[in-house]
Amino acid sequence: xxxxxxxxxxxxxxxxxxxxxxxxxxxxxxxxxxxxxxxxxxxxxxxxxxxxxxxxxxxxxxxxxxxxxxxxxxxxxxxxxxxxxxxxxxxxxxxxxxxxxxxxxxxxxxxxxxxxxxxxxxxxxxxxxxxxxxxxxxxxxxxxxxxxxxxxxxxxxxxxxxxxxxxxxxxxxxxxxxxxxxxxxxxxxxxxxxxxxxxxxxxxxxxxxxxxxxxxxxxxxxxxxxxxxxxxxxxxxxxxxxxxxxxxxxxxxxxxxxxxxxxxxxxxxxxxxxxxxxxxxxxxxxxxxxxxxxxxxxxxxxxxxxxxxxxxxxxxxxxxxxxxxxxxxxxxxxxxxxxxxxxxxxxxxxxxxxxxxxxxxxxxxxxxxxxxxxxxxxxxxxxxxxxxxxxxxxxxxxxxxxxxxxxxxxxxxxxxxxxxxxxxxxxxxxxxxxxxxxxxxxxxxxxxxxxxxxxxxxxxxxxxxxxxxxxxxxxxxxxxxxxxxxxxxxxxxxxxxxxxxxxxxxxxxxxxxxxxxxxxxxxxxxxxxxxxxxxxxxxxxxxxxxxxxxxxxxxxxxxxxxxxxxxxxxxxxxxxxxxxxxxxxxxxxxxxxxxxxxxxxxxxxxxxxxxxxxxxxxxxxxxxxxxxxxxxxxxxxxxxxxxxxxxxxxxxxxxxxxxxxxxxxxxxxxxxxxxxxxxxxxxxxxx
Numbered sequence: 001x002x003x004x005x006x007x008x009x010x011x012x013x014x015x016x017x018x019x020x021x022x023x024x025x026x027x028x029x030x031x032x033x034x035x036x037x038x039x040x041x042x043x044x045x046x047x048x049x050x051x052x053x054x055x056x057x058x059x060x061x062x063x064x065x066x067x068x069x070x071x072x073x074x075x076x077x078x079x080x081x082x083x084x085x086x087x088x089x090x091x092x093x094x095x096x097x098x099x100x101x102x103x104x105x106x107x108x109x110x111x112x113x114x115x116x117x118x119x120x121x122x123x124x125x126x127x128x129x130x131x132x133x134x135x136x137x138x139x140x141x142x143x144x145x146x147x148x149x150x151x152x153x154x155x156x157x158x159x160x161x162x163x164x165x166x167x168x169x170x171x172x173x174x175x176x177x178x179x180x181x182x183x184x185x186x187x188x189x190x191x192x193x194x195x196x197x198x199x200x201x202x203x204x205x206x207x208x209x210x211x212x213x214x215x216x217x218x219x220x221x222x223x224x225x226x227x228x229x230x231x232x233x234x235x236x237x238x239x240x241x242x243x244x245x246x247x248x249x250x251x252x253x254x255x256x257x258x259x260x261x262x263x264x265x266x267x268x269x270x271x272x273x274x275x276x277x278x279x280x281x282x283x284x285x286x287x288x289x290x291x292x293x294x295x296x297x298x299x300x301x302x303x304x305x306x307x308x309x310x311x312x313x314x315x316x317x318x319x320x321x322x323x324x325x326x327x328x329x330x331x332x333x334x335x336x337x338x339x340x341x342x343x344x345x346x347x348x349x350x351x352x353x354x355x356x357x358x359x360x361x362x363x364x365x366x367x368x369x370x371x372x373x374x375x376x377x378x379x380x381x382x383x384x385x386x387x388x389x390x391x392x393x394x395x396x397x398x399x400x401x402x403x404x405x406x407x408x409x410x411x412x413x414x415x416x417x418x419x420x421x422x423x424x425x426x427x428x429x430x431x432x433x434x435x436x437x438x439x440x441x442x443x444x445x446x447x448x449x450x451x452x453x454x455x456x457x458x459x460x461x462x463x464x465x466x467x468x469x470x471x472x473x474x475x476x477x478x479x480x481x482x483x484x485x486x487x488x489x490x491x492x493x494x495x496x497x498x499x500x501x502x503x504x505x506x507x508x509x510x511x512x513x514x515x516x517x518x519x520x521x522x523x524x525x526x527x528x529x530x531x532x533x534x535x536x537x538x539x540x541x542x543x544x545x546x547x548x549x550x551x552x553x554x555x556x557x558x559x560x561x562x563x564x565x566x567x568x569x570x571x572x573x574x575x576x577x578x579x580x581x582x583x584x585x586x587x588x589x590x591x592x593x594x595x596x597x598x599x600x601x602x603x604x605x606x607x608x609x610x611x612x613x614x615x616x617x618x619x620x621x622x623x624x625x626x627x628x629x630x631x632x633x634x635x636x637x638x639x640x641x642x643x644x645x646x647x648x649x650x651x652x653x654x655x656x657x658x659x660x661x662x663x664x665x666x667x668x669x670x671x672x673x674x675x676x677x678x679x680x681x682x683x684x685x686x687x
Contacts, residue, residue: 007047007061007064007065007066007067008047009043009067014039014040014043014044014069015039015040015069015071016038016039016040016041017038017039017071017072018035018036018037018038018039018071018072018073018074018075018077018078019035019036019039019069019070019071019072019078020033020034020035020036020069020070020072020078020081020082020085021033021034021035021036021039021042021043021067021068021069021070022067022068022069022085022089023060023061023064023066023067023091023093024064024065024066024067024068025063025064025065026065028066029089030085030089030091031060031063031064031091031092031093032060032064032091032092032093032094033082033085033086033089033091033094034082035075035078035079035081035082036078037075037078037337039069039071043067043069046061047061059093060093074340074343075337075339075340075343076340076343076344076347078340079306079337079340079341079344080344080347082306083306083307083310087310094303095289095295095300095303104119104120104121104140105119105120105121105130105131105140106118106119106120106130106131106140106143106144106203107119107120107128107129107130107131108128108129108131108153108196108199108200109127109128110127110128110129110193110196110197110200111125111126111127111128113189114154114161114182114183114189114192114193115153115154115192115193115196116153116154116155116156116161117144117153117154117155117196117199118155119140119141129200131200131203131204131282131283145178146239146240146242147199147202147203147239147240148173148178148179149177149178149235149236149239150202150210150214150236150239150240151195151196151198151199151202152173152177152178152179152180152195153179153180153192153195153196153199154179154180154182154183154192155173155179156171156173156179156183161183164181164183164184165183165184168184169184170183170184170186171183174186180192180195198210202240204277207240207278210240211237211240211241214233214236214237214240215237217233218230218233218234218237221233254278254279255276255278255279255328256276256277256278256326256327256328257276257326257327257328257329257330257363258273258274258275258276258326258328258329258330259273259274259276259330259363259366259367259370260272260273260301260304260305260308260329260330260331260332260370261331261332261367261370261371261373261374262297262300262301262304262331262332262333262374263371263374263375263377263378264297264300264378265378265382265584265588268288268289268290268378268381268382269288269289269300269378270286270287270288270289270374270375270377270378270381271286271287271288271289271304271374272284272285272286272370272371272373272374272377273285273286273287273308273370274366274369274370275326276326276366277326284373286373286374286377287304288377288378288381289304290575296336297333298333298334298335298336299335299336300333301331301332301333301334301335302335302336302337302341305329305331305335305341305345306341306344309325309345309348310348324349325345325348325349325353326349326353327349327351327352327353327354328353328354328355328356329345329353329354329355329356330356330357330358330363330366330367331355331356331357332357332367332370332371332374333357334356334357335355338355338356341355342354342355382585391578392434392435392436392578392582393408393435394578394579395435395577395578395579395581395582396408396409396410396434396435396579396582397579398573398574398577398578398579398580399525399573399579399582399583402562402571402573402579403525403551403553403562403564403571405524405525405551407524408524409523409524409525409551410433410434410524411431411432411433411521411522411523411524411525412431412432412433412523412524412525412526412527412586413429413430413431413432413470413523413525413526413527414429414430414432414526414527414528414529414586414587414589414590415427415428415429415463415466415467415470415526415527415528415529415538415590416428416528416529416587416590416591416593416594417447417459417462417463417466417529417594418591418594418595418597418598419447419458419462419598425446425447425448425458425462426444426445426446426447426594426597426598426601427444427445427447427462427463427466427594428442428443428444428445428590428591428593428594428597429442429443429444429445429466429470429590430442430586430589430590430593431523432582432585432586432589435582437589441521442593443470443519444593444594444597445466445469445470446601447462447465447466459530459534460530460533460534460537461537463528463530463534463537463538464537464538464540464541465541467526467528467537467538467541467542468541468544468545470519471519471522471541471542471545471547471550472545473519474519474520474522475545475547477519477520478520522547522549522550523550524550524551525550525551525552525553526538526542526550526551526552526553527553527554527555527583527586527587527590528552528553528554528555529554529555529557529587529590529591530554530555530556530563531554531556531561531563531570532554532563532565532567532570534554535552535553535554535563535564535565536565536566538552538554538565539552539565539566552564552565553571555583555584555587556570557587560573560575560580560584562580562583614656614657614660616653616656617653617656617657620648621648621649621653624646624647624648624649625643625646625649625657628646632661635657635661636661636662638658639658640654640655640657640658641654643657643658
């Protein structure tokens with residue numbers, strides 16, 4: 001795949017001004033829209049180093065047949081034009097956020113003669129005021145039921161309203177006082193509209209005025225000794241207070257802001273937004289997006305703000321909806337062009353907008369809460385996506401086709417190496433069967449024979465050692481199982497005197513089938529964390545053991561490329577495909593498991609060394625020595641003068657440390673492929 005030769009504009013023909021550019025395909029369809037402070041610099045980056053581009057960007061440039069641009073005066077104009085073109089052309093390579101679910105809104109149809117209060121989903125309509133979004137429709141109905149005591153607005157459908165008007169009898173809500181029954185003329189259109197507008201004002205945050213008015217009416221009724229009317233007004237006040245309590249107070253009463261946090265991984269991102277109006281959380285909403293390019297957090301946040309607020313055209317009444325532009329927009333990640341975005345938001349709002357990342361106080365605390373919600377939303381989305389049976393089957397089929405495997409890889413094992421400057425080298429093996437993790441079969445390795453050399457050579461040697469150890473154990477257990485099976489056949493089919501393998505031993509007199517060992521099942525596919533060198537090291541280990549029916553691939557982190565042993569070019573799986581998503585989950589789980597074991601080893605080396613036995617060497621000095629030398633092994637090879645150079649360690653103590661450590665070899669972990677030492681929290685054993 002290479003860039004289209006005629007696509008690159010002539011040198012010097014691209015202006016250096018800010019502007020917006022469009023890539024088009026051979027059918028003249030716009031496939032990507034972007035903006036730039038400097039058009040020449042931005043467009044040149046697509047052609048300067050094609051091989052270094054993100055795979056998705058490579059695909060976009062290769063698909064394009066033409067590129068054009070439009071110069072604008074300011075970055076704000078560029079942002080506005082970019083949004084307009086994306087909305088007009090819907091380019092396939094632009095990032096598109098989508099709701100992680102369909103949220104319900106409380107809507108008031110002010111475009112009707114008799115406005116109606118109802119629950120609405122989907123696209124917004126002109127002339128309708130929206131409040132929310134709410135997490136659940138029942139939350140809207142509870143709020144409306146409380147408010148109808150004070151604001152008895154129509155809630156019935158058009159059919160019910162026509163039926164009541166034709167019959168001259170109101171519905172049940174009209175009889176019990178939760179509707180003023182405009183259908184039968186008990187309220188004029190003007191009176192009912194005024195009531196609906198008061199309902200909207202209360203939901204929009206103007207609560208104090210109504211509470212004061214009701215309290216005044218209650219006191220007047222009490223002075224006039226109309227206690228029943230005073231009791232009814234008192235109950236109305238309690239209903240309003242109950243409705244207010246359903247909206248959490250998080251900031252001062254005058255605060256109107258949107259709090260937006262984003263969580264991401266290499267393939268996806270999730271955004272959560274809390275709408276705060278009058279200091280109360282009026283609504284919450286979530287979005288997810290597939291990262292089709294190598295966009296950073298700043299670019300993703302800028303794209304989200306443009307999509308969230310760009311749909312407002314000034315004709316829609318949006319107070320209280322959470323989609324109107326508030327005075328403050330608090331974000332977890334600063335957009336790439338914060339000044340341009342703030343100016344663009346100010347144009348939509350008709351006033352200044354404070355766009356910033358909160359640094360302290362209540363707003364920072366609220367941002368931490370929203371950020372936690374974003375991370376949990378991303379985790380839920382990934383779990384739901386991974387748990388779907390049809391999705392897992394599609395992922396396995398995509399991997400099979402991309403790697404040209406004879407069958408779908410129902411069992412995948414992934415290996416990862418973890419170390420710190422060559423110290424405490426460990427490895428992990430995680431197992432996925434049918435696209436789901438089998439944590440009981442995870443294994444951990446202590447690596448000792450990886451050899452010298454640079455970081456990459458060290459990782460390659462460690463990968464070779466670990467894969468060889470794992471499959472050597474597989475061959476040993478397979479051979480042992482075969483011998484036990486033959487002994488069972490010779491020992492008597494009647495069940496007397498038979499032998500059965502149990503955990504590597506032989507039990508007399510049992511008719512049960514032999515239990516498999518820890519490494520008895522071979523995978524269909526071995527995935528290693530790394531590129532071509534790591535994949536070839538794993539392949540070499542299998543070939544030396546004579547194993548030919550296990551496929552091998554490597555998954556590189558930077559560009560999410562899949563490398564096959566011996567191939568010059570990587571296999572590029574679709575970024576939005578389920579196959580790459582599954583491989584990434586497997587790789588990330590192996591990385592997590594390896595890091596967990598590595599940290600345990602480091603903690604043990606820091607707290608459980610032979611230095612604990614040395615008098616006069618307290619915790620602070622032990623920590624200083626380990627921090628300086630990295631490990632007890634390196635400390636033991638240092639001279640007394642080098643030890644004395646550490647702050648807080650005098651010559652006399654340095655001599656004691658040197659004599660103590662040189663008196664015998666440092667403690668080492670056991671050699672070989674020993675059996676499980678203990679069970680980890682994930683069920684995997686140390687090997």
